[in-house]
Amino acid sequence: xxxxxxxxxxxxxxxxxSLTIQCQVDSQVTMMFWYRQQPGQSLTLIATANxxxxxxxxxxxxxxxxxxSRPNLTFSTLTVSNMSPxxxxxxxxxxxxxxxxxxxxxxxxxxxx
Amino acid sequence: QQQVKQSPQSLIVQKxxxxxxxxxxxxxxxxxxxxxxxxxGKGPALLIAIRPDVSEKKEGRFTISFNKSAxxxxxxxxxxxxxxxATYFCAAxxxxxxxxxxxxxxxxxxxxx
Numbered sequence: 001x002x003x004x005x006x007x008x009x010x011x012x013x014x015x016x017x018s019l020t021i022q023c024q025v026d027s028q029v030t031m032m033f034w035y036r037q038q039p040g041q042s043l044t045l046i047a048t049a050n051x052x053x054x055x056x057x058x059x060x061x062x063x064x065x066x067x068x069s070r071p072n073l074t075f076s077t078l079t080v081s082n083m084s085p086x087x088x089x090x091x092x093x094x095x096x097x098x099x100x101x102x103x104x105x106x107x108x109x110x111x112x113x
Numbered sequence: 114q115q116q117v118k119q120s121p122q123s124l125i126v127q128k129x130x131x132x133x134x135x136x137x138x139x140x141x142x143x144x145x146x147x148x149x150x151x152x153x154g155k156g157p158a159l160l161i162a163i164r165p166d167v168s169e170k171k172e173g174r175f176t177i178s179f180n181k182s183a184x185x186x187x188x189x190x191x192x193x194x195x196x197x198x199a200t201y202f203c204a205a206x207x208x209x210x211x212x213x214x215x216x217x218x219x220x221x222x223x224x225x226x
Contacts, residue, residue, distance in 0.1 A: 001159070031211045042202060042216045043157070058213075092156055096210030101147055104156035 002027050002095050004105035012111045013083055020079045021108045023093030028073035030097045034066070037090040037107070046091075049076040083112045115140060117205050119217025126224050132190040134220045136203035139184065143205040147214070148177065148188050151200045160201070161188070162209075193224045 003026040013019050023032065032049040047068055048056040055068035070076045080087055088111050096102035118137045126132045136146075145164055149157035163170045163177040163186065170177045176189040190197055203217040 004156075033213060042218050043214070044216075045213045048213065094214075098208070098211050100210050101145070101159055101162060102206075102210060102214060103159060104149075106154070106156040 001100065001103050002029055004093055004095055004103055006091075006093055006105035006108050008108055009106065010109040010111075012113060014113055015084055017083055018079055018081045019083065019110065020077050021091055021093075023076045023078070023095075023105060025074045025095045029095040029100075030073075031095065031102075032070060032076045033094045033096075033102065034068060034076070034078045035092045035094065035104075037092060039090070043092065046078070049078075080110065083110075085112045088112045115215055117203060117215050117217045119203050119220060121220060122218065123221045124223070126193045126222065128193065128195060128224055128226050130193050130224075132188075132193045132197070132222055132224070134188045134201055134203070134222075135185065136187065136217050137183075137185045138205050138215075140205070140207075140215075141184070142207050143215075145206050145209040146177070146179065146186050147204050147206075148175075149202045149204060149216075151202065151219075157202060164209075190222075193222075195224050195226055198222055198224050 005024045007022045034046040035043040037043045046061045049070040051070045067079045090107045092107045094102040094104045147162035148160045150160045151157045174191045179186045201220045204214040206212045
């Protein structure tokens with residue numbers, strides 16, 4: 001199964017700033033996804049990162065707030081823009097192929113002061 | 114129709130006992146049903162998964178039972194161990210690996226010696 005690495009593992013940021021989270025997969029994958037997990041809660045999909053085209057966002061999430069890049073088949077970034085305390089959460093990257101279920105990284109724990 | 118309902122929210126089991134977590138779904142287009150195990154500070158790890166054409170799948174102490182007509186599936190952990198103490202999420206997707214996962218709300222399992 002694919003091994004997924006996320007950086008940073010955690011960060012504390014000031015209100016109004018932006019943070020870019022990186023997700024690296026050790027093999028080429030068809031699909032990459034970004035999820036958010038509030039502490040003690042379940043996972044909610046933010047968007048699907050499409051290689052070579054714009055990301056597909058779920059209802060309630062917009063590109064201006066969560067811009068996503070996917071320059072190749074092993075790497076993606078999620079930026080959390082103009083952060084507020086409500087953005088304090090765990091952000092998780094996952095990856096999968098048609099012959100391989102989704103696997104997750106260990107997440108980025110983000111706190112906004 | 115996109116929801117996956119999970120119960121119980123928390124579960125306390127004695128070592129050696131059986132842990133049972135239940136999930137239900139509405140969308141008949143779902144074609145793959147994974148279970149993820151999450152330890153504190155870690156990302157969800159795929160535990161076991163099933164497709165709707167199979168009624169049961171067993172891997173070691175973990176068994177999924179699937180009832181297609183009732184649109185329900187459950188995870189059974191036999192001979193539960195303290196090391197099994199974690200949060201368990203059921204999920205559903207239309208396509209293994211390449212479509213978004215819809216997660217249940219999670220079950221926090223505590224196994225006492």
